[in-house]
Amino acid sequence: MFKVQDLQFKYPKNKENTIKGISFEIKEGEIFGLLGPSGVGKSTTQKVLIKLLDQYSGEVTYKEQNLKSYGKDFYQEVGVGFEMPVHFSKLTAEENLTFFKKLYKSNADTDELLMRVGLYEDRNKQVSEFSKGMKGRLNFVRALLNNPKMLFLDEPTNGLDPKNARIIKDMIKEFKGNGGTVLLTTHLMNDVDELCDRVAFMVDGKISEIDTPKNLKLKHGQKQVEIEYLENTGNNETKKAFFDLEELGMNEQFLELIRTKEIVTIHSKETNLDDIFIKVTGVEKNE
Amino acid sequence: MNNILVLFTGELERMKKYHVLGASLVVSLIWIGVLYFTEISDVSNIFPLLLYIDATSMSMLMIGVTMFFEKQEGTIKTLLVSPISKAEYIVAKALANIVSNIVTLFVLYLYAWFFKEIDINLIGIFLAIVIVAFFHSLIGFMLTYYSKDFTDLLMGMMKYAFVMMVPVILETFGLISNNFIQKLLYAVPTKASMLLLQASAGGIEAWEIYLSIAYLVIGSTLLYVIVSRKFDEFAAKESGV
Numbered sequence: 001m002f003k004v005q006d007l008q009f010k011y012p013k014n015k016e017n018t019i020k021g022i023s024f025e026i027k028e029g030e031i032f033g034l035l036g037p038s039g040v041g042k043s044t045t046q047k048v049l050i051k052l053l054d055q056y057s058g059e060v061t062y063k064e065q066n067l068k069s070y071g072k073d074f075y076q077e078v079g080v081g082f083e084m085p086v087h088f089s090k091l092t093a094e095e096n097l098t099f100f101k102k103l104y105k106s107n108a109d110t111d112e113l114l115m116r117v118g119l120y121e122d123r124n125k126q127v128s129e130f131s132k133g134m135k136g137r138l139n140f141v142r143a144l145l146n147n148p149k150m151l152f153l154d155e156p157t158n159g160l161d162p163k164n165a166r167i168i169k170d171m172i173k174e175f176k177g178n179g180g181t182v183l184l185t186t187h188l189m190n191d192v193d194e195l196c197d198r199v200a201f202m203v204d205g206k207i208s209e210i211d212t213p214k215n216l217k218l219k220h221g222q223k224q225v226e227i228e229y230l231e232n233t234g235n236n237e238t239k240k241a242f243f244d245l246e247e248l249g250m251n252e253q254f255l256e257l258i259r260t261k262e263i264v265t266i267h268s269k270e271t272n273l274d275d276i277f278i279k280v281t282g283v284e285k286n287e
Numbered sequence: 288m289n290n291i292l293v294l295f296t297g298e299l300e301r302m303k304k305y306h307v308l309g310a311s312l313v314v315s316l317i318w319i320g321v322l323y324f325t326e327i328s329d330v331s332n333i334f335p336l337l338l339y340i341d342a343t344s345m346s347m348l349m350i351g352v353t354m355f356f357e358k359q360e361g362t363i364k365t366l367l368v369s370p371i372s373k374a375e376y377i378v379a380k381a382l383a384n385i386v387s388n389i390v391t392l393f394v395l396y397l398y399a400w401f402f403k404e405i406d407i408n409l410i411g412i413f414l415a416i417v418i419v420a421f422f423h424s425l426i427g428f429m430l431t432y433y434s435k436d437f438t439d440l441l442m443g444m445m446k447y448a449f450v451m452m453v454p455v456i457l458e459t460f461g462l463i464s465n466n467f468i469q470k471l472l473y474a475v476p477t478k479a480s481m482l483l484l485q486a487s488a489g490g491i492e493a494w495e496i497y498l499s500i501a502y503l504v505i506g507s508t509l510l511y512v513i514v515s516r517k518f519d520e521f522a523a524k525e526s527g528v
Contacts (some may be wrong), residue, residue, distance in 0.1 A: 049347060050368055053523055075370040086365040088356075090304040099300075102293040103369045 001181045002026040002049060003149060007058040009044055018044045020205035021058070031172065031182040033192045036202035037281050045202070048066055049183065050080055050152055062150075074080060076105055079148030081154040085135040086142065089128035093119060093138055096127060097145055104146035113141045117167060132159045140168055144175070151175060151182045157191055169195060189273035199273075201280045209280050220279060221271035227254075229261040238264055290371050294379030298353065302383060311387045314345060315394045322395070322403060329404040335412065335484035337395065342388050343389040343452060343480055344444065349384045350427025351440040363525045373518045377511070379423060381424035388420040389413065412487035419480040420501045424475075425510040432514075432521050434450055451477040459485075479503050 002025065009019040026032045047053045048060060051067065060067040062074070087096045097110045115118040117137040135234060137160050143151060151153050156172065157165040157179045172195055176182060186192060189197045192199055195211050200210040209216060223245040231237045231251065245268065292515055302308045318337045366376065382464040392413065399405040426447065434440035455477045457463045463472075470476040479499035486496045 045311045047523070052367060072372050075368055078366070078368070080368040082364055084359065084361050084364075086361040088301055088304075088362055089360055090300065095300075097298045098295070100369065102297075103290060105369060117355070167505075 001028045001063065001135040002183075003059075003061045004045075004049075004243035005059040007045070007048065007056055007060060009048060009053060009056040010040075011044075018205055019048070019056070022202070022205070022207045023058075024200055024207060024210055026181060026183060027197075028087060028181055029179055030197040031176055031184055031195050033184045033186070033199035034202065035185070035187075035192065035199055035277060040202045040281070041205045042202055046152060046154070046183065046185065050078065051075075061107075061110075065136060075147045076146060079143035079151045081139050081143035081151065081153040081156055083136075083139075083158055084149050085127070085132075085139065087127045087138060090126055092124050092126055093130070094123040096138070097141065097269065100142060101145055106147045108143060108147045110143050110145055112223060113144055116171060117141060118164065133161065133164060136160055137164060137168070140171070146172075149180060151180055153182060154185045155187065156184070157186070165191075189277060201277065203281050208278075216276050217270050217272070220276045222269040224269040225254075226265075226267045226269055227257060229257065229263050232261070242269075262283065290375045291379050291382070293374055294371065294388075295382050298379055298383035299386060301356075302349075302353065302387065305353075305356060308387060308390075311345060312394070313348070315391045318391070318395055319398045322398060326463050329406070330399050331404070331406045331488045332485075334395065334399060334405060334407060335488055336456070338388075338392060338412065339419075339456075339477075339481050339484050340363050340452075341391050342484070343423045343477060344448060345391075346384050346388060346420045346423035347427035347430060347447065348445055351353060351389060351434070351444070352378060353380065353383075354428075354431045354459070355437050355440065358525060365379060366444065367522050367525070369479070373522070374516055377402070377425075377428065377514060377518065380428075381421050384416055384424045384427075385420045388416050392416055405445060406488070408487040408489075412484060413481075415483040415487060418500070418507070419483060422476060422480070422503050422507045422510065425507060425514050428514045429517070434518050451475050454459045455481050473498070476503065476506055 004025070006021050007019050007023070007144060008017050008021050010017045023090050024046065025249075034045060034122070036042050044053065048056050049067070051070065054068055062070065065076075084264075087093070088099075091099070093114070097114075101107045101110065111120060113221060114123050117140060119137055119141070122130070122134065127138065130138065136156070140153075140156055141201070143153065151172075157168050160168060169191065172182060172184075182195075184192070185194060196213060198210065198212050199216065200207045202208070211219070224242050225243045225245055228238055229244070231239050242258060243251055248254055299308075318341065321337060322333070325333060327333070354363070357366070362447050396405070396409065401518070430440055430443040430447070434443055454463065455472060455475065458469060458472055458478075459481060463469060479502040482491055482495050482499040483503065486499075
């Protein structure tokens with residue numbers, strides 16, 4: 001869908017490039033996560049991809065055609081879901097959506113979308129009366145109202161309760177299921193783990209890692225199993241033991257331990273995306 | 288529906304909901320008050336002066352107000368990723384602004400028609416308002432681009448008013464008699480605006496009318512090109528994805 005080759009970008013007032021030669025591809029029908037701490041160039045990359053910045057070097061293609069060659073019709077098939085509210089507060093949700101729908105050739109059934117996200121009953125309320133979570137859900141509906149093929153989502157579940165976050169995540173999966181492509185930016189690694197097919201970690205204007213969440217976990221995790229067991233002494237002391245996952249079934253020490261000791265917990269030592277985020281981006285050092 | 292029409296009607300709807308049109312009508316009532324308290328019965332000469340203030344300062348202010356609402360509420364971001372061109376955005380906003388000025392014209396004209404004496408070329412003043420308001424709407428865009436906040440915008444407008452508008456008003460009232468300054472005023476767009484509006488009441492030389500039209504039309508064209516180019520910078524700054 002998108003191919004980015006050696007993308008570099010410098011803001012006019014900056015001394016050095018914000019984007020320092022990144023290359024990646026967003027494949028059609030995948031959910032691609034763009035992750036990293038604040039200020040590393042994620043937003044700038046998104047701005048380039050949604051054609052808000054065009055003074056870049058390198059090559060960006062959309063559907064194998066230079067992005068710069070697209071006119072305003074590019075937005076007919078693109079939906080952008082912003083993190084912050086982007087609606088006219090003195091208009092109702094319905095009035096907002098009706099206004100924006102008129103700008104597109106293709107329109108989704110916004111009543112159905114409002115029902116899905118639980119805003120249908122509130123559609124005639126002014127947006128100023130909406131809570132933060134309701135505004136976030138309305139942003140999501142706004143992003144979908146033109147039946148886009150490509151969706152850019154910035155923290156789509158931010159500020160939502162678990163029930164509504166689940167609804168939004170299910171809708172993103174459905175969008176993908178119907179052939180849609182998504183570029184997702186979020187700090188919630190559980191969302192990334194659940195939704196993304198591939199993720200790219202950005203650090204200081206460069207991509208430091210790009211792979212599937214599963215491969216990243218395998219790469220950065222330890223291939224070990226941790227066993228917590230009770231020592232058969234008078235005070236029931238808890239002890240830990242670690243074993244390599246490789247040929248675990250042949251490991252006599254391991255087999256002896258699980259045969260003879262009372263096991264309290266047993267865990268494989270694979271890592272999670274939170275840990276990978278910290279490790280790859282060095283966020284603890286920088287922020 | 289054509290995008291300009293969608294944006295234009297949307298702009299008018301929001302001007303109503305955000306009470307911007309209401310504020311414009313209140314200003315019209317102030318001008319009616321001025322006409323009411325003036326002792327002269329034939330208001331043909333004072334009429335263009337009131338519309339001069341309205342079509343220049345209100346045009347700049349309205350653009351600033353609506354754009355600051357869009358910045359404040361983040362709606363500018365979502366407009367920037369909609370299938371509209373910057374030309375459609377700029378023109379629709381300016382047209383909605385002109386409508387507000389035209390409403391003021393008709394409110395004032397109706398009052399003058401019923402309660403005072405007035406003899407002006409209505410079509411002439413209508414066209415003059417369109418040209419003057421469009422030019423000053425573009426000035427409003429420029430001021431908004433370079434204003435950090437609403438106070439900054441008001442300061443910019445005040446500077447424009449003191450440098451460009453007030454000297455022309457003083458000259459109109461005969462308070463500036465220096466020949467050099469009078470000639471110098473032909474260089475400012477507000478003088479061209481005043482002449483064009485006054486032409487509807489008569490007493491303006493033909494060459495002054497042609498000069499004013501040429502000034503404002505060419506000025507608007509050049510200003511439009513600058514506003515359009517600067518819009519990209521503004522868009523990049525406001526997009527904040």
